[in-house]
Amino acid sequence: MNLTQSLTGHLLVAMPGIDDPRFEHAVILICAHGPDHAMGLRLDRPAPGVDLKTVLDKLDAPAPEDSHGRPVLMGGPVERERGFVLHTDDWMTGDDSLPFGEGLAMTGTREALAAMTDKMSGPRRSALLLGYAGWGEGQLEDELAGNVWLTAEADLDLIFDGDHETKWTRALAQLGVNAAMLSAHGGTA
Numbered sequence: 001m002n003l004t005q006s007l008t009g010h011l012l013v014a015m016p017g018i019d020d021p022r023f024e025h026a027v028i029l030i031c032a033h034g035p036d037h038a039m040g041l042r043l044d045r046p047a048p049g050v051d052l053k054t055v056l057d058k059l060d061a062p063a064p065e066d067s068h069g070r071p072v073l074m075g076g077p078v079e080r081e082r083g084f085v086l087h088t089d090d091w092m093t094g095d096d097s098l099p100f101g102e103g104l105a106m107t108g109t110r111e112a113l114a115a116m117t118d119k120m121s122g123p124r125r126s127a128l129l130l131g132y133a134g135w136g137e138g139q140l141e142d143e144l145a146g147n148v149w150l151t152a153e154a155d156l157d158l159i160f161d162g163d164h165e166t167k168w169t170r171a172l173a174q175l176g177v178n179a180a181m182l183s184a185h186g187g188t189a
Contacts, residue, residue: 006033006034007030007033007038007140007151008030008031008032008033008100008101009029009030009100009101009102009104009154010029010030010101010151010152010153010154011027011028011029011030011043011151011152011153011154011155011158011159011171012026012027012028012030012040012149012150012151013026013027013149013150013151013152013168013171013172013175014026014027014028014148014149014168015147015148015149015150015182016179016182018148019148022077023042023133025044025168026042026044026045026133026168027042027043027044027158027167027168027171028040028041028042028043028076028133029041029043029086029101029104029154029159031086031098031100031104031106031132032098032100033140035137036136036137037134037135037136037137038134038135038139038140039132039133039134039135040076040132040133040134041073041075041076041084041086041106041129041132041133042073042074042075042076042129042133043073043127043158043159043164043167044073044164044167044168045073045074045164046071046072046073046074046164047071047072047073047074047130050071050072050130051067051068051069051070051071051072052067052068052070052071052072052116052117052128053067053068053069053070054072055072055083055113055128056113056117059110059113061110061113061114062114062117063117064117066117067116067117071127071162071164072128072129072130073127073128073129073130073164074129074130074131075129075130075131075132075133076129076131076132076133076134077131077133078131078132078133078134079131079132080130080131081130081131082108082130082131082132083108083113083128083129083130084106084107084108084128084129084130084132085106085107085108085109085112085113085115085116085126085127085128085129086104086105086106086126086127086128086129086159087104087105087106087107087112087115087116087122087123087125087126087127088103088104088105088123088124088125088126088156089103089104089105089123090123090124091105091115091121091122091123091124091126092105092107093107093109093111093112093115096108096109096111096112097112101154102154103156104154104156104159105123112126113128116128125156125159125160126160127159127160150172150175150177152171152174152175153174155174158170158171158174
């Protein structure tokens, strides 16, 4: 991919040997990418001991039974106390929802949390994430040039499925890459 193109709506897949252990085996959906910044949500790391019911109870919001056991994901190391609802764009709430990519949106309101549990009028697919991954001007481009990340087209099934344990391997497989064949040591030709 041309490094001057926006990666909004694409996936970043961490290469083995990434220098930051917070991103080892990470699959990150890029929600915004411009010349001066990038922002994404990690899709493969459930928050230990936290489910959607726990969050709803803490906010004194209605918590339907099916919210019990529904994972909350660690979206990244920045502002980990801040929640984002990643969802399909069949549900939006005015200026509070940020549409991006093909059929995706992100909303950070209590209304979005309530919509996650509303099977009739809420989004078809959704996930709650705490925190985000952020990059300053040129930082993501430098990491891409240094072979820290592979880029992939977003896939709604991969984004929203609950098999977090194999998400990284499956993201690589979609690129035709066998995880076992990757080296933890990068280089340039």
